Amino acid sequence: MSLTNDIADELALQTMEILHATGKDDVIAELSAALGGFSQTLEEAYMTAIRVRRAEERARMILSKRRKEAGLPSDD
Structure with a gap:
């Protein structure tokens, strides 16, 4: 990843x-506005x-639900 993407992803995780x-x-809009400046x-x-x-x-929640419905072990 680039420095920009690394920083953006870390900020996203903290957000x-x-x-x-x-x-x-x-907080998403607040930080976005601060960065955009x-x-x-x-x-x-x-x-x-x-x-x-x-x-x-969202995808992980759906997959977790489907795994449970299928009787598969949790992927946690």
């Missing part, structure tokens, strides 16, 4: 941690990382 702890997703490239990479991480979470 997701806050989102899970608080249930509030306003200095680096549009980093802002775009951050938002991409957020979308990817959220999609991954």
Whole structure:
């Protein structure tokens, strides 16, 4: 990964941690705006990382549900 993507992904992971702890997703917009004021490239990479991480979470929840329905062991 590039430095930009590495930083964006780390910020996304930290954001997701806050989102899970608080249930509030306003931190995403706040951080995106702060990043955009200095680096549009980093802002775009951050938002991409957020979308990817959220999609991954949703996909893993679906797979976990389907594994359970199929009687397969948990993949945790």
